[in-house]
Amino acid sequence: MNKKIYDIAIIGGGPAGIFAAYYARMRKLNVALIESLPKLGGQPETLYAQKEIFDIAALPKVSGADLATSLIDQLHLLGCDEYLDTSVTDLKLDDGVWNISTSKESIVSKSIVIAIGNGAFKPRKLTFDYDPLLEENNLSYFVNNIEDFRNKDVAIAGGGDSAVDWAIHLNSVARSTSLIHRRNKYRAMESSVSDLNESNVEQLNPYIIKNVNFNQDDHDKINVTLKMIKSDEIKTITIDKLLVNYGFVSDSKILHDWNLDLEGPFIKVDREMETNLPNVFAIGDIITYPGKLQLIATAFAEGPIAVTKALRNMYPERDYFEHSTSLFKQ
Ligand SMILES: Cc1cc2nc3c(=O)[nH]c(=O)nc-3n(C[C@H](O)[C@H](O)[C@H](O)COP(=O)(O)OP(=O)(O)OC[C@H]3O[C@@H](n4cnc5c(N)ncnc54)[C@H](O)[C@@H]3O)c2cc1C
CATH class of the missing domain: 3.50.50.60 (FAD/NAD(P)-binding domain)
Known part of the structure; x- marks a missing residue:
């Protein structure tokens, strides 16, 4: 040919x-x-x-x-x-x-x-191994269509402009939105951070993500295991979608x-x-x-x-x- x-x-x-x-x-x-x-x-x-x-x-x-x-x-x-x-x-x-x-x-x-x-x-990816099937529906590094997040429980990982902007943006369609960041301070524009603080986005910091797995009882959902920085505290959240925005x-x-x-x-x-x-x-x-x-x-x-x-x-x-x-x- x-x-x-x-x-x-x-x-x-x-x-x-x-x-x-x-x-x-x-x-x-x-x-x-x-x-x-x-x-x-x-x-x-x-x-x-x-x-x-x-x-x-x-x-x-x-x-x-x-x-x-x-x-x-x-x-x-x-x-x-x-x-x-x-x-x-x-x-x-x-x-x-x-x-x-x-x-x-x-x-x-x-x-x-x-x-x-x-x-x-x-995209800078999560540094630990995870089931690649997670990337089919539950774990992403880009937003292709904001509608994918409508009425979902969503977490965004990252602390820069893009992560903060997406947290505010996705919160307008998601059922619940959390922002996971390893520091207490964001590297984002001041106006975006004040919009974030005025929103009902749950701010999970200072936490790092240790693991992401399918939820055993409901395969549409995922468990995200978080560890608090400089502490032994471990916390697991169950959500529909994780958007990783590490630049x-x-x-x-x-x-x-x-x-x-x-x-x-x-x-x-x-x-x-x-x-x-x-x-x-x-x-x-x-x-x-x-x-x-x-x-x-x-x-x-x-x-x-x-x-x-x-x-x-x-x-x-x-x-x-x-x-x-x-x-x-x-
Ligand atoms: C925070 C920030 C603010 C800025 N503000 C301004 C501003 O106010 N005004 C202004 O004029 N400029 C600004 N800039 C600079 C401006 O964005 C760049 O000058 C412009 O994007 C350059 O365009 P480009 O098409 O050359 O490169 P890029 O925008 O970098 O696009 C290159 C594309 O090529 C793709 N690519 C690379 N390698 C390959 C490959 N091997 N195969 C296939 N695809 C490939 C990349 O994925 C990318 O999408 C800013 C830049 C930043 C980071």
Whole structure:
């Protein structure tokens, strides 16, 4: 079976990658967008969903989550092939096209735009062994759909912005909500902590989670065993769902194996976002050039530059530039 050959495969579904994918679709290219997490959005969605951003042009303020949603909505106007929950592991040039190995299937593309930000994010998981079946229904590291928590007894583990925000948010739909944190103080915005203190979320601190098991009498429920810090006190709570929010770890070590010219942890690009590899471009937080700023505004500009150069390399006869106002006919 012949494999589909994309014009551009974009690695990383953060602001840089999503907007580059949309722009490439606007220029009528075949696009694959590959993201290691189950959800698009990158840092604004994953690391600071509830925080407000004030330096996106024409948006006086927008939360990380709302920015991600708008970018995804814009991309879906034109659509592209999205490979979610798929991590790119290797790139090989084979007969003039790039063979992209991933944690799932391999993808073939004429050109590549690397937009991996700080590297592949992975949730920081519970450090003890537990039955993997728990992750089917009862234990999660992300909220995919808030409705999954409606009328459930829920506990959130963690003490940062995301854990505190989710505790407040899920409390609006859950039957009961607890927040488990190993310290008495949270690492979250003051306003979020005061919202938490005014809510009826039960605050279980300072406790660490020692164990999570299915409840023997009711397999839909789980027992979470907690140990109080600096004490022998052990306590078990029986709940429906545990959301662990211990933050994310990122890994950009993989770049060393891809033979890219690097400066420290960053990919060196020229003024058209080209790397040292043929038809491989890079944009967003992962790149460096004189004057580079790690801002969303900058990443938004780098996408169209990279896509336009890729298009010129692939289709020299299409070496013209058009405004979107001319590309879309009303
Ligand atoms: C707390 C905080 C506040 C911030 N506030 C602002 C602000 O106010 N204004 C501003 O402009 N910027 C702000 N930033 C910075 C901004 O979020 C980044 O500049 C922006 O997210 C960079 O976008 P990106 O697409 O390059 O990378 P990212 O957002 O990091 O997205 C990269 C994506 O690539 C995926 N990925 C990585 N490796 C792989 C792989 N091997 N295979 C597949 N997928 C992969 C990752 O999972 C991730 O989703 C803030 C950052 C933080 C942490």
